[in-house]
Amino acid sequence: MHKTLFSALACAAIAATSTAQLVIDPCGPAVFGTPLGNTDLGNLNFNVTEVSQVCLIPNPAGPGYLGHATVKKIGATDWDVLSFTWAGPGSAPTVTTDCDALNGTADEFQCSLSWDGLATVLDCGTGNPNSGGANRPILATRATPSGPFTVVGLLGGSFPATAGYYDPQLGHFDIDRDGTLDDVVYWAAASGGISAGKLNRTTGAVTNVITAIAPQTQVPGFQFCHSPTPQNDSIGITRGLYFSVYALNTGSDAHYFPGEAMAHYLTAPTAAYALFDDGTSWDANPGILKGNAYYARAVAGYGDPLLIENFTLSSCSIAAATGGTVTHFGFFPLSLSSATMFCAVNYGFSMLPTPLPPSFAGLVGWGNLCVAPSFSLGVAPANSEFGLGYSLPAGLPTGTLLAEAVALNIATTEVFISNVAILELR
Numbered sequence: 001m002h003k004t005l006f007s008a009l010a011c012a013a014i015a016a017t018s019t020a021q022l023v024i025d026p027c028g029p030a031v032f033g034t035p036l037g038n039t040d041l042g043n044l045n046f047n048v049t050e051v052s053q054v055c056l057i058p059n060p061a062g063p064g065y066l067g068h069a070t071v072k073k074i075g076a077t078d079w080d081v082l083s084f085t086w087a088g089p090g091s092a093p094t095v096t097t098d099c100d101a102l103n104g105t106a107d108e109f110q111c112s113l114s115w116d117g118l119a120t121v122l123d124c125g126t127g128n129p130n131s132g133g134a135n136r137p138i139l140a141t142r143a144t145p146s147g148p149f150t151v152v153g154l155l156g157g158s159f160p161a162t163a164g165y166y167d168p169q170l171g172h173f174d175i176d177r178d179g180t181l182d183d184v185v186y187w188a189a190a191s192g193g194i195s196a197g198k199l200n201r202t203t204g205a206v207t208n209v210i211t212a213i214a215p216q217t218q219v220p221g222f223q224f225c226h227s228p229t230p231q232n233d234s235i236g237i238t239r240g241l242y243f244s245v246y247a248l249n250t251g252s253d254a255h256y257f258p259g260e261a262m263a264h265y266l267t268a269p270t271a272a273y274a275l276f277d278d279g280t281s282w283d284a285n286p287g288i289l290k291g292n293a294y295y296a297r298a299v300a301g302y303g304d305p306l307l308i309e310n311f312t313l314s315s316c317s318i319a320a321a322t323g324g325t326v327t328h329f330g331f332f333p334l335s336l337s338s339a340t341m342f343c344a345v346n347y348g349f350s351m352l353p354t355p356l357p358p359s360f361a362g363l364v365g366w367g368n369l370c371v372a373p374s375f376s377l378g379v380a381p382a383n384s385e386f387g388l389g390y391s392l393p394a395g396l397p398t399g400t401l402l403a404e405a406v407a408l409n410i411a412t413t414e415v416f417i418s419n420v421a422i423l424e425l426r
Contacts, residue, residue: 001109001110001165001167001188001226001227001244001284001285021220021249021250021277022219022220022247022250022253022274022277023220023274024274024275024276024277025273025274026355026368026370027273027351027355027368027370027404027419027420028256028273028274028275028419028420029256029273029275029310029311029312029313029367029418029419030310030311030365030366030367030416030417030418030419031275031276031308031309031310031366032309032310032311032333032366033309035276035278035306035307035308035309036306036307037297037303037304037305037306037307038294038304038305038306038307039304040086040089040090040091040092040093041054041067041069041086041093041287041294041304041305042303042304042305043302043303043304045092045093046069046071046082046084046093046095047074047095048071048072048073048074049071049072049073049074049076049301050071050072050301050302050303051069051070051071051296051302051304051305052070052071052072052079052109052284052285052296052298052302053068053069053070053109053110053111053284053285053296054067054068054069054285054286054287054294054296054305055067055068055069055111055112055113055169055229055287056086056113056287056288056289056294057113057114057115057117057232057236058234058289059085059117059145060116060117060145061145061146063087064085064086064087064088065085065086065087065088065289066083066084066085066086066113066117066145066146067083067084067085067086067093067113067287068081068082068083068084068099068111068112068113068120069081069082069084069111070108070109070110070111070285070296072302078105078106078107078125078127079107079108079109080103080108081099081102081103081108081109081111081122082095082096082099082100083095083096083097083098083099083111084096088334089292089334089335096146097148098142098146098147098148098149099111099120099148099149100148101148101149101151102120102122102124102128102130102138102140102149102151103128104124104125104127104128104129104130104131105125105127105128106125106126106127106128107123107124107125107127108122108123108124108125108128109122109123109125109165109167110122110123110165110166110167110168110169110227110285112168112169112170113170114170114172114183115170115171115172115232115236115237116145116236117144117145117146118141118142118143118144118145118201119139119140119141119142119170119183119201120139120140120141120149120170121137121138121139121140121155121168121169121170121185121199122137122138122140122168123135123136123137123165123166123167123168124136124137124138130151130153130154131154132154134163135163135164135165136154136155136163137154137155137159137166137168137187138151138152138153138154138155138204139151139152139153139154139155139199139201139204140152141201152201152202152203152204153203153204154204155168155185155199155204155206156203156204156205156206157197157200157203157204157205157206157207158197158205158206158207158208158209159185159187159197159206160187160190162190165188166187166188167186167187167188167226167227167228167285168185168186168187169185169186169187169228169229169230170183170184170185170186170199170230171184171185171186171196171230171232171238171241171260172184172230172232172236172237172238173237173238173260173261175196175197175198175208175210175260175261176198176208177264181237182198182199182208183198183199183200183201184196184197184198184199184238184260185197185199185206186212186228186229186230186241187228188224188225188226188227188228189211189225191215192215192222192223192224192225193211193212193213193214193215193216193225194211194212194213194225194226194228194241194243195209195210195211195212196209196210196211196212196228196260196261196263197209197210210261210263210264211261211262211263212228212241212257212260212261212262212263213225213228213241213243213257213261213262213272214262214270216245216255216271216272218271219245219247219250219274220247220248220249220250221247221248221249221250222245222247223246223247223248224245224246225243225244225245225246225255226243226244226246226252226284227242227243227244227252227284227285227286228241228242228243229241229242229243229285229286229287229288230242230260230288231256231288231290231312231314231331232288233329233385233387234383234385238260239259239260239314239329239331240256240257240258240259240260240312240314240329240331241256241257241259241260241261242254242255242256242286242288242293243255243257243272244283244284244285244295245272245274246282249280250277250279250280251278251279251280251281251282251283252281252282252283252284253274253275253276253277253278253283254274254275254276254278254283254286254293254295254308255272255273255274255275256272256273256275256310256312256419257272257273258273258312258313258314258315258419258420258421258422259314259315259317259421264317265315265317265422265424265426266317266424266426267400267422267424267426268315268317268422268424273419275293275308275310276306276308278297278306281297281298281299281306282297282298282299283295283296283297283306284296284298286305286308287305289334290331290332290333290334290337290383290384290385291309291310291311291312291331291332291333291334291336291384292307292308292309292333292334293307293308293309293310294306294307295307295308309333309335310333311330311331311332311333311366311367311405311407311416311417311418312330312331312418312419313328313329313330313345313403313404313405313418313419313421314327314328314329314330314421315328315403315421315422315423315424316328316421316422316423316424317422317423317424317426318392318424318425318426319425319426320395320396320397320398320399320425320426321394321395322394323391323392323393323394323395323396324391324392325389325390325391325392326388326389326390326391326392326423327387327388327389328345328387328388328389328403328405328421328423329385329386329387329388330343330345330379330381330385330386330387330388330405330407330418331384331385332381332384332385332407332416333384334384336384336409337383337384339409339410339411339412340409340410340411341381341407341408341409341410342378342407342408342410343378343379343380343381343386343405343406343407343408344376344377344378344379344405344406344407345376345377345379345388345403345404345405346369346371346373346374346375346376346403346404346405346406347371347374347375347376347377347401347402347403347423348371348372348373348374348401348402348404349372349374349401349402350371350372350402351370351371351372351402351420352369352370352371352372355368355369355370356368356369356370357369358414358415358417361415363408363413363414363415364413364414364415365414365415365416365417366414366415366416366417367415367416367417367418368417369404369406369417370402370404370417370420371402371403371404371420374401376406377390381407392425396425397425398425398426399424399425400422400423400424400425401422401423402420402421402422402423403420403421403422403423404417404418404419404420404421405417405418406418
C-alpha cells in the first residue's frame with residue numbers, strides 16, 4: 001500500500017498521535033546492522049522518479065531473478081507497474097515489457113509475481129480497462145516465465161467485492177490442509193489485519209479464506225496492517241510472511257511472522273515481530289529474497305528501497321494424532337550465500353528470563369538467545385537457506401515447543417540468532 005493513498009488518514013490522525021514508540025522484541029529476527037537505502041533497485045537504476053513497491057523471485061529459467069515494481073515514470077503523475085530481470089546484489093535491473101499491457105490511466109499498484117513466474121495480481125485504479133470502472137485487483141497469467149501477461153479478470157469468489165486498494169500478493173502453501181499445495185493470494189483486510197485465500201488461476205475465484213495476520217493491536221497507536229509479502233523457500237513454498245504495520249507516531253514499519261498464516265497455528269502468538277523502527281517513514285511493499293527484505297520507503301516521497309538484512313526461522317504445525325514431518329526453514333541474507341556456516345535449531349519448553357546476546361560465549365554477532373535449551377538438531381545451510389526436516393510418530397500429546405536457530409560463520413566467528421518460532425503439535 002503506498003503512502004499517498006492514505007495521506008488524508010495520516011493527516012487526520014496526527015492530532016491524536018500518542019508518544020508511545022514501536023517496541024523491537026529482542027527475541028525477533030536478527031537484523032544485521034542499521035538498514036540502509038539500496039541503490040540497486042532504486043529510482044536511478046530504474047530510470048524513474050519513485051519506486052513504491054518491489055517483488056522478487058528466483059528466475060525459474062535461471063540464473064538471477066525476476067521482478068515486478070510499482071513506479072512513477074519520469075513526467076508521469078500516476079503509478080504504473082513494470083517488469084524486470086536482475087542479476088542480483090551489486091547490479092542494476094534490466095527493465096522488460098512483460099507488464100506493459102497491464103497499465104492504464106490512473107494508478108496500478110502492488111504487482112505481485114507467483115513463485116513460478118506464471119501469474120501476477122495487482123491493484124488497478126478506475127482508469128484501467130480491466131478494473132470494471134472501480135479500484136479492484138486483477139489476475140493475469142502467462143504460459144512461460146517470460147513474455148507478456150494476459151488478463152484473466154477481477155479477483156472474485158470470496159474476495160471482497162467492495163472497491164479499494166488491497167495490496168494483493170501471491171503465496172504458495174497448503175491453505176486447506178488437504179495435502180496439496182495451493183496458489184494463495186494475500187491481501188490487506190477491512191479488519192485491519194491480513195487475509196489469505198485459495199486462488200484459482202483459471203478463473204480468478206478466491207475461496208477458503210483464513211486470517212493470515214490478526215490486527216496488531218498490541219502496537220501503540222495501531223491503525224492497520226498492509227503490504228503482505230511471502231517469504232518462500234528455494235522450491236517456492238511460503239514459509240514466512242512479511243508485512244507492514246501503520247501506527248500513529250511511528251509511521252509504517254516492517255514486521256515478520258514466522259509462518260505462512262496465523263490461522264494455521266492454534267497456539268502461536270498473535271503478535272508478529274517488528275524488524276526495525278524507521279521513525280515516521282512509510283516502509284511498505286517489500287521484495288523478499290531469503291533474508292533480504294527490500295522495503296519501499298517514503299519520507300517526503302519514495303526514495304531508494306530500504307534493505308533490511310535479517311535471519312529468520314519458520315514455524316511448523318502438525319497433527320499430534322497422526323504425526324507427520326516437522327519442517328523448519330532458516331533464511332540468511334544473500335551476502336552470506338557463500339559463507340561456511342554451522343547451524344543448529346534449539347528447542348525448549350520455556351523462554352530465558354533475560355535474552356542473552358552472543359557475547360555470553362565471548363563471541364560477537366546479531367540477535368539474542370531466548371529459548372531455554374532442551375535439545376538441538378544440526379543443519380547444513382546452502383545458498384542463504386537451510387531446511388530441517390524429521391518425522392514424528394502418531395499419538396503424541398498436543399503441545400508446543402519453542403524453536404530458535406543459532407548459526408556460526410566459521411570464517412568470521414560471528415554468531416547469528418533467529419527469531420523464536422514454534423513447533424506445534426495440534
